[in-house]
Amino acid sequence: MADRFDKLDKEELxxxxxxxxxxPVAEVTDEAHFLDDLDVDSLMALEIMVRLEKAYGLRLxxxxLESITTLAGTYDLLDGRLKAVS
Known part of the structure; x- marks a missing residue:
């Protein structure tokens, strides 16, 4: 499954x-803080984590979870994890 994600697609993420x-996708900018800017609560953060695990075949x-606060941080975390398993 990792072969499919040799290059993580930021727009897909x-x-x-x-x-x-x-x-709207436009509101999820690279640096928008999930908690402060997008009003993400702990339940929503957990849902993001579960969806990321399913979509990318990882166990986070x-x-x-501390890295999953912006799109850029989430991308960096997933990119590193996917490279480690490929």
């Missing part, structure tokens, strides 16, 4: 997060 948050640790 942006769309997935926008879908979970029920927001609770400590990694």
């Amino acid at each position: 942006r769309g997935l997060i926008a879908e979970v948050l029920d927001l 640790e609770e400590t990694e």
Whole structure:
């Protein structure tokens, strides 16, 4: 499954997060802070994490949730994890 994600697509990731948050894709900018700018609560953050795990075939640790605060941080986390398993 990792072969499909040799290069993580940021726009695909942006769309997935926008879908979970029920927001227009344009609002999920690279630096928009999920909590402060997009009003993400803990339940929504958990939903993002679950969807990322399913979409990318990864098991994320609770400590990694701290990196899932912006699209850029989420992208960096997933990119590193996917490269590590490929």
